[in-house]
Amino acid sequence: xxxxxxxxxxxxxxxxxxxxxxxxxxxxxxxxxxxxxxxxxxxxxxxxxxxxxxxxxxxxxxxxxxxxxxxxxxxxxxxxxxxxxxxxxxxxxxxxxxxxxxxxxxxxxxxxxxxxxxxxxxxxxxxxxxxxxxxxxxxxxxxxxxxxxxxxxxxxxxxxxxxxxxxxxxxxxxxxxxxxxxxxxxxxxxxxxxxxxxxxxxxxxxxxxxxxxxxxxxxxxxxxxxxxxxxxxxxxxxxxxxxxxxxxxxxxxxxxxxxxxxxxxxxxxxxxxxxxxxxxxxxxxxxxxxxxxxxxxxxxxxxxxxxxxxxxxxxxxxxxxxxxxxxxxxxxxxxxxxxxxxxxxxxxxxxxxxxxxxxxxxxxxxxxxxxxxxxxxxxxxxxxxxxxxxxxxxxxxxxxxxxxxxxxxxxxxxxxxxxxxxxxxxxxxxxxxxxxxxxxxxxxxxxxxxxxxxxxxxxxxxxxxxxxxxxxxxxxxxxxxxxx
Amino acid sequence: xxxxxxxxxxxxxxxxxxxxxxxxxxxxxxxxxxxxxxxxxxxxxxxxxxxxxxxxxxxxxxxxxxxxxxxxxxxxxxxxxxxxxxxxxxxxxxxxxxxxxxxxxxxxxxxxxxxxxxxxxxxxxxxxxxxxxxxxxxxxxxxxxxxxx
Numbered sequence: 102x103x104x105x106x107x108x109x110x111x112x113x114x115x116x117x118x119x120x121x122x123x124x125x126x127x128x129x130x131x132x133x134x135x136x137x138x139x140x141x142x143x144x145x146x147x148x149x150x151x152x153x154x155x156x157x158x159x160x161x162x163x164x165x166x167x168x169x170x171x172x173x174x175x176x177x178x179x180x181x182x183x184x185x186x187x188x189x190x191x192x193x194x195x196x197x198x199x200x201x202x203x204x205x206x207x208x209x210x211x212x213x214x215x216x217x218x219x220x221x222x223x224x225x226x227x228x229x230x231x232x233x234x235x236x237x238x239x240x241x242x243x244x245x246x247x248x249x250x251x252x253x254x255x256x257x258x259x260x261x262x263x264x265x266x267x268x269x270x271x272x273x274x275x276x277x278x279x280x281x282x283x284x285x286x287x288x289x290x291x292x293x294x295x296x297x298x299x300x301x302x303x304x305x306x307x308x309x310x311x312x313x314x315x316x317x318x319x320x321x322x323x324x325x326x327x328x329x330x331x332x333x334x335x336x337x338x339x340x341x342x343x344x345x346x347x348x349x350x351x352x353x354x355x356x357x358x359x360x361x362x363x364x365x366x367x368x369x370x371x372x373x374x375x376x377x378x379x380x381x382x383x384x385x386x387x388x389x390x391x392x393x394x395x396x397x398x399x400x401x402x403x404x405x406x407x408x409x410x411x412x413x414x415x416x417x418x419x420x421x422x423x424x425x426x427x428x429x430x431x432x433x434x435x436x437x438x439x440x441x442x443x444x445x446x447x448x449x450x451x452x453x454x455x456x457x458x459x460x461x462x463x464x465x466x467x468x469x470x471x472x473x474x475x476x477x478x479x480x481x482x483x484x485x486x487x488x489x490x491x492x493x494x495x496x497x498x499x500x501x502x503x504x505x506x507x508x509x510x511x512x513x514x515x516x517x518x519x520x521x522x523x524x525x526x527x528x529x530x531x532x533x534x535x536x537x538x539x540x541x542x543x544x545x546x547x548x549x550x551x552x553x554x555x556x557x558x559x560x561x562x563x564x565x566x567x568x569x570x571x572x573x574x575x576x577x578x579x580x581x582x583x584x585x
Numbered sequence: 586x587x588x589x590x591x592x593x594x595x596x597x598x599x600x601x602x603x604x605x606x607x608x609x610x611x612x613x614x615x616x617x618x619x620x621x622x623x624x625x626x627x628x629x630x631x632x633x634x635x636x637x638x639x640x641x642x643x644x645x646x647x648x649x650x651x652x653x654x655x656x657x658x659x660x661x662x663x664x665x666x667x668x669x670x671x672x673x674x675x676x677x678x679x680x681x682x683x684x685x686x687x688x689x690x691x692x693x694x695x696x697x698x699x700x701x702x703x704x705x706x707x708x709x710x711x712x713x714x715x716x717x718x719x720x721x722x723x724x725x726x727x728x729x730x731x732x733x734x
Contacts (some may be wrong), residue, residue: 146596146707161596212629230678232685243686252635442726 120545121572122528124581128535131576133528135521135549147507152181152478152498157421165208168201168257168267168434169487170494170509172343176269177494180363181481181502182272182474190274191469195343195458196272196287197260197269198303198485202342203294203452204253205488206405206445209553210301211246214442217547220307222318224541238304249297256290259283268292272469274374284466291457295419298446298453302423305446310430319439323530324548326394326522327352327436329384329401332408332514334359335485339416340408340451342486348411349384352396358386361483363409365510370399372518381518382510395558400518403490404552405444410434415447417454422465423447438523441551445488478502489553513554523548537573537582586689587733588638589614591623591632592645598708599701602721603645605710606699614729620658629679636683640693642732644725649700651714654724655697656732697728 121134143162150158156174160167172194187196209215212231220233228236235243260283261269262276269275278289309315318324318394329352333345347365349358358368372389383389383399390398401407401538410433415421424447431440459465483494490512497506513520527548531541573582591607594600607623614621622634633642647655683690699721701714708720 158596161594208629232678232681235682235685240686243682247632247686254630254633392666402709500627561723 110218112186112217118523119530119572121574122532122545123574123576124532125576128533130528130532133525133545135517135524142421143376144507144509146219147496147504150504151271151410152178152481152496152502152504155494155496155504155507156198157268160267162509166487168205168288169492171270173483173485173487173492173494175272175482176272176344176483176485177496178272179481180483180485181478181496181498183476184273184472186476187467187469187472189278189464190470190531191344192459192462192465193260193275193470194270194278196456196465197257197267198343199459200253200260201256202488203449203456204250204257206449206452207246207250207297207301209447209488210305210442210445213553214550215484217543217550218315219304222544223224226539226543229543233492237308242304245297245300250490251417252290252293254466255284256287259286272567273474278468278470279465279560281466284460287456287460289455291460294453294456295450298449299419301449301548302446305443315452317364319437319443321530322481322552323527323544324438324523325436326400326402326526327396327492328394328398328519328522329387330407330410330434331401331403331491332411333414333484333491335416337416338413338487340412340414340420341416342448344485345493347484349401350411350434351435352377352394352436354410357384362482363494365482365484365495369510375525376580379517380514381521391517392525394519394522400522401515402519403512403515404441405488406435406438407440407484407490408565409444409447415451415460417451419454420451423450436521438548442579489513490515490558513552516552516554520549520552520554523552586618586620587642587729588620588622588634589729590634590641590643591621592626592643594625597674597704598691598706598710599714600646600704601710602701602718603712605718606644606722606725609719610726610729613726614626619729619733620637628715629682632679632683632688634680635691635694636688638661641691642695642697642729644697644699645671646701646704647698648702648704649698649728652717652721652724653698653699653700654721654728655698655700656728680705695732699725 103375122130123132125131144281147155147192154487156171156178159170159174162170192411211234216229216231216234219237220229224233230312261267262341310468329349331347331349333341334348335345346359347362347367348356351357360368369382370385373380375561387397387399394400415424427443427447428435431437477500480497482493484491484493492512493510495508496504498504524545527545531544575578591603593603595604604623607621611621612621649655679696681691
């Protein structure tokens with residue numbers, strides 16, 4: 102009989118989580134856990150600070166996705182001060198945000214997650230990295246990736262100041278308007294971005310989709326969960342990264358809920374487990390039924406595949422074509438965790454196309470980019486789709502705008518229930534007879550790397566290394582091995 | 586001209602130490618002929634700064650004791666000291682990437698680690714560490730001069 106191992110919560114000093122694998126006497130995995138810390142420390146830190154400082158402060162939570170926090174925070178301030186930004190400001194914010202989405206997704210596709218497929222999930226550890234990717238796709242492609250990321254980042258600096266910690270969004274608008282010179286450059290960059298995103302889809306098709314072994318892996322039971330999916334959609338239920346309503350579909354793809362972010366607490370509740378500090382969000386109306394998938398379980402997912410599952414389509418034509426192609430092959434909704442990479446590439450295309458559309462929109466040259474707030478603040482809630490999923494910032498302040506309470510619901514928190522399922526299922530499916538080799542461990546890691554988990558920067562993982570320590574226990578609780 | 590990169594995260598109580606030291610030393614080092622950048626960036630984005638330079642010194646926190654300043658010449662050994670932070674999650678890989686792309690790689694890349702006990706907690710700098718910032722900056726300055734003179 103399986104003995105439940107209760108693991109003491111990780112300390113703040115350990116900081117960045119671990120995987121725990123429990124083996125029975127035959128050496129088969131009977132249970133696997135994933136532990137990561139949460140952001141409560143940050144929320145406490147926010148108390149007593151001026152809300153208007155939050156876009157700069159929260160952007161420091163994560164060096165990988167600062168723009169997502171910056172934008173969610175800025176939108177929360179719009180709401181806090183009851184001020185609607187001018188059209189130009191909204192469009193420039195969306196443009197800026199799509200630049201970030203393109204750049205961040207490219208980071209994951211080529212550097213963080215892509216090597217699993219481009220180089221191969223069971224390739225030698227020393228080759229399963231970005232250098233291995235370059236060996237496989239060629240130096241010219243590598244230079245193209247680095248060059249595109251650099252161009253995007255330089256443009257973001259021109260529009261918003263620092264890339265990593267932008268000084269861009271302010272309540273009611275943005276800090277400065279665009280000029281014709283920047284817009285001219287943006288138009289060129291928009292064309293390049295679309296070409297780059299389509300090129301990435303071609304790379305993905307040539308290397309991943311044309312390889313039956315990889316396709317079998319993507320659609321294998323080890324990486325499949327039938328859960329609910331959540332994402333922001335526009336008025337036509339198409340994917341939108343910057344704004345919209347939160348839509349949830351059930352495991353059959355049927356709309357389950359659609360709500361404004363102000364109602365998020367009516368739809369999302371949190372479950373606590375004794376072995377981790379992390380709360381497990383679930384759909385309130387379904388309830389917490391444990392670590393199981395299916396229509397009766399409130400576990401849901403965010404992130405690229407969830408966004409596409411939760412929408413009726415993409416907002417731009419080339420992305421829509423790619424979207425239709427994916428679902429024709431996988432069915433909709435797609436429950437395959439590893440299809441997250443494919444969805445990410447499709448989102449790169451939408452981001453690039455939106456950059457091009459907005460760069461050619463004459464409204465972005467309007468010099469009126471801010472409505473100065475005058476209302477007395479009380480509560481502000483903002484939402485964006487971070488690259489890794491729905492990101493909600495919620496502030497409550499006194500009448501001076503000093504924060505009394507803050508709540509940040511980040512993508513990795515939404516996903517943690519499904520990530521736990523993914524690691525457990527992958528480990529049970531792959532680890533048999535006491536064989537725990539590097540290739541198998543990488544395939545377990547792939548289960549969570551697909552989500553690109555991100556919690557206070559801690560869990561971004563580079564293939565080719567074990568990003569979090571793996572603890573292997575016997576059923577009796579004896580620690581057999583720790584792999585760093 | 587050697588480039589000195591001071592790294593850290595200003596939201597974190599102790600991980601901000603590289604930034605604080607950088608602020609103290611920036612003017613002095615620039616007057617001595619060094620190029621100085623104070624950044625809150627992660628591994629791969631450092632490529633834009635590192636590629637094409639002759640020599641680079643990276644100053645950031647490592648897990649250790651307050652007041653400790655440690656010169657690390659072998660980047661592969663850096664993981665043993667480094668906090669698990671994306672600041673360095675990609676630095677050795679970033680250098681490998683520069684090599685793989687045949688971009689100009691600096692002849693010397695060194696890390697100057699500043700000891701902190703807890704690089705992960707958000708908050709104000711602990712008074713004990715804050716009281717030593719000036720001394721730490723002097724140690725860092727001496728090390729930089731020793732290395733490059």
